[in-house]
Amino acid sequence: MLGDKLIDGVVKRHKLIIVIFAVLTVVSAFLMLGVKINYDLSSYIPGEADSTLAIEKMQEEFGAALPNVELAMPDMNVTAALAFKEDLLALDSVSAVIWLDDQLDLAIPLELQDQATVEGFYKDSVALYQITADQNDAVASLLSLREIAGEEGAVRGQIVELAEAQLATQSEIARIMIFAIPIALIILVIATNSWLEPVLFALVIAVGVLLNMGTNFIFSEISFITQSVAAVLQLAVTMDYAILFLHRTNEYKEAGDPLEVAVKKAMKKSFSPIASSAATTFFGFLALVFMRFQLGPDLGLVLAKGVVFSMLSVFLLLPALILLLDRLIEKTTHRPFLPSFKGLGKLVIKLAVPILIIVALIIVPAFLGQRSNNFIYGMGGYAEDSRAARDVRLITDRFGNNMQMALLVPRDQPALEEIFIDKLEELPEVKSLTSFISVSSSALPPEIISEELTSQILSDDFSRIIVVSNSPSEGPETFALAEHIREIADEVYGPDSEIHLVGENFVITDMRDTIQEDSIIVNGLAILAVALVIAIAFRSISLPFLLVLTIEISIWINLALPYFSGTNLSYIGYLIVSTVQLGATVDYGILLTQHYMDNRKILGKKEAARKSVSDTAGSLISPAFILAAVGLVLAAVSSISVVSELGLVLGRGALLSLGMVIFLLPNLLRIFDRLIEKTTWKADFLPDSLIHRKEKQEFTQNEQS
Missing domain, CATH: 3.30.70 (Alpha-Beta Plaits)
Known part of the structure; x- marks a missing residue:
């Protein structure tokens, strides 16, 4: 709960707060440019892994690294190939080149020598060189090699992977945001009643994103995957904090409260539900910190930090902007575009039995399927039409x-x-x-x-x-x-x-073995942390189980689809989605459950479930669609295989979670209504005797009329 002094201070000094946030945002934008990016996934393997110790020992004993890139040149005779080798050695980025002359005595005709060795370096007039190039500046190394190779030559290897990841990360972040932000704004325009409110939401969360990305300078470096997805994921999963706050402010204004009073009440009353929602997301992300594969802590800390900055923006900057721009917001109102969802609530209750049967039939195959995927542990491939491919x-x-x-x-x-x-x-x-x-x-x-x-x-x-x-x-x-x-x-x-x-x-x-060992620990901690937050928020033992089960079923279905479709799945994406989808979408279940618990104090379980769906569907659709849209933008725009796949799976997961929360969760709440009442402190459900009496009175009135 926010203190009255803090609330009064924000309202009283709202212009100063806007200035402070503006300055911090500009500073963060500059700091963001100095954050070092790591493009080598192998560097995140634990230091005690055999391969890591072996690399350190080889560098200590021999200094020189293994060749990390191959270059093929066509239409070369032996003399030209030897001359080209000298040209390669003259490049600043190249420290060593291995070719046929390092294996055989070229004074002896090639036809008389071991053909397996010859054809490993020279075949059909094509010379293949094994090159050790500078990994610290992979882009410069690749560009120099491609320049000397020309269009006819070909380059492949680790340097290409590192350079392509770096080039894609640098060029695609802006493109991703250019597509993601307008799509999010369109969804928000449809979901709200003002043309300006969506801009306000996007501005507030964008400030939180910039503060988060700028403060990454506290880390020695962050991974290219974190750099590619952190900003857009933060935008998607925390947007609903701003939506909920502004909706609560509008409710108090419509009830007749003056603007300042409405803002103060909104800050006080919305803090608890938003904080609970943020806590589930925060701890879901933070579970990644316990991965031994250090990409997990890298991404988890940045995303968890992003949740904190979004919360600060929502409860400090957004109230200040509302106080400053309220008149303009009022002038830009429009009629609601979303339809009424009363019919959806009735449909969910009507289809309860088929829904439960379908879920019961698919839950075991989905669970087994998501554990049986053919996983990829490295960077994945290149875009089919790219030079690298x-x-x-x-x-x-x-x-x-x-x-x-x-x-x-x-x-x-x-x-x-x-x-x-x-x-x-x-x-x-x-x-x-x-x-x-x-x-x-x-x-x-x-x-x-x-x-x-x-x-x-x-x-x-x-x-x-x-x-x-x-x-x-x-x-x-x-x-x-x-x-x-x-x-x-x-x-x-x-x-x-x-x-x-x-x-x-x-x-x-070693990367495979490390990530697989992390899986059980990370997923277990994420589930435990989220369940604990739900238990505290609802003061219930049974509700955490029902909410987590609902989202986990959607996760199992989501991650089983690649198995049943016969496609590979990045294990890094699998592990990240397992925790991120849980932390980001369990909020949908919390909102619907909160309405159900409130409605059960005045309604029977069937009517409470129906009304909860009708009341919350509109609020659930916008954050779910934004997360889905952002994920699909990542999938469509990014040429980095692991990032693109992560976006696709996360976007699909948001829609599956939304579907499970709307169609499955209300019926689970009805079925386990008595258990929920018995295992929740001060549930205060409407007693069955009063429900029957109320239904009898309504029946009598209908008969008389």
């Missing part, structure tokens, strides 16, 4: 996949290393293998080998084996190969030996 096709069609791995084994155990290499070469996925033993023999002293090659494959303590496999960047075969190589290493060297395995497949495998 074209380049991937060109290189893959000619050379297949080239998964780079570096295996660090103890240098002082050459006999075991030779056994390890023999077992690796037996794997059908392995295309090539380079090690000190493979270019010499285990008995040959390192002094005879060139210093340049020795430094790449030998350190004081480790021998580095470079392996190239024909595995995609992600997929079941990728995980299987990573796990198989780890098993071979344990078999040869023992599980306690210091073996370090580096490569994208090991990173993706």
Whole structure:
């Protein structure tokens, strides 16, 4: 509950508050430009993961990283290919280039050499270079490589993924907001009675968004996913706070209260329901903080912080703007565009049995389906018509996949290393293998080998084996190969030996294992936190179960659809939607349940359910449609696969939650009415005896008339 002194201060100094918010907004807009963005999902794997420790050890022992990008050039003879390699090495962004001359003696005709090795780098007059480029400025690296490759050349690899994510994030945020804000305004114009009110809502929440995004400077960096979705999600999930506040103000004005009194009453009376709604969203987002995969805390903290700033904007800035612009709001009123929903309430009650039967039939398949999806754990693919997708096709069609791995084994155990290499070469996925033993023999002293090659494959303590496999960047075969190589290493060297395995497949495998471990914890904490807030708000034991169940059913259906349609689903999106959809849409159920509890004090359970649907449908539609529209805009505009998919699933989830709250929840409240009364403190439901007496009186009056 807001204190009277604070309320009086806001009303009395409303112009000063507007000035303060204006200054803070401008400052936040400048601070937002300095927030560092991280585009590498692998950096969010826990520091204790095997792949993270392996990368650190390789950098410590060898310094040089694995090749992170491939470049293919057509119409090249060997002489031209060698000259082009020197051109690549001359680029500021390139630190190393590997080609055929690093594997074979080119003085010997290629026809007389190992054809598998030759065709790994040179096939049908196309030269394929393995390049180590600067990841810290991936965009500059990619642009320089594409410039030297020209339209005929092709570039693929990690640098492309990082650069494309960075370019998309920088260019698409503005485009997303350009589409999302007008759509939200149109929905609000339809849902309200004033042309100016929607602008006021959007302005207040936009200020909260800017304050949130600007204060991200307190973090060392945020992920590109957070940067892409945080602003638009905050806009969508907190807009209803402003709507509820202004509606409450208008109610008091219509009751005859002067403007200042109406605003004060609205601040006092609307704080509790808005705070309860915000708390469920806040804790739903905050559950992501407990993910070991650090993208969860990254996104969760920013979104939870956004809820706080939206609350501050609604209870400080919005009252000030209402006091300043009330006359203009009055002059811009229009007739209601939304129809009456009395018929909808009757329909929900009439269809109670079919609705319950349908839900009972689909709940188990939906629950099992959403747990059986074929998940993607990395960045996903590129847009079909993009240069990146074209380049991937060109290189893959000619050379297949080239998964780079570096295996660090103890240098002082050459006999075991030779056994390890023999077992690796037996794997059908392995295309090539380079090690000190493979270019010499285990008995040959390192002094005879060139210093340049020795430094790449030998350190004081480790021998580095470079392996190239024909595995995609992600997929079941990728995980299987990573796990198989780890098993071979344990078999040869023992599980306690210091073996370090580096490569994208090991990173993706650790990412998969980490995210899967997070799933149960994060979902459990989100459900527990939201249920606790509902229990406190309603002082009830049973209502949290019914409300959470309603939203969870919609989540299960939403996340099961990819399984039944045979499409892949990003596990990052799956986990985020599981918590965000719960936190953002359980508010719909809270609003309807609050009306049901109030109506049950004067009506029977059937009439209370019907009236609750009729009274709240209009209020529920606008936030649900805004969240759905924002999600679909993300899906349509973003070229980042994981962001686009997140938007699609979240938008679909908002509509499913709305449908479940309107059609399922009222009937659950009716069925469990007696249980709710028994498990809710001071429910004060209308007694059955009074209900029957009232119904009898109404029947008698109808008979007489």
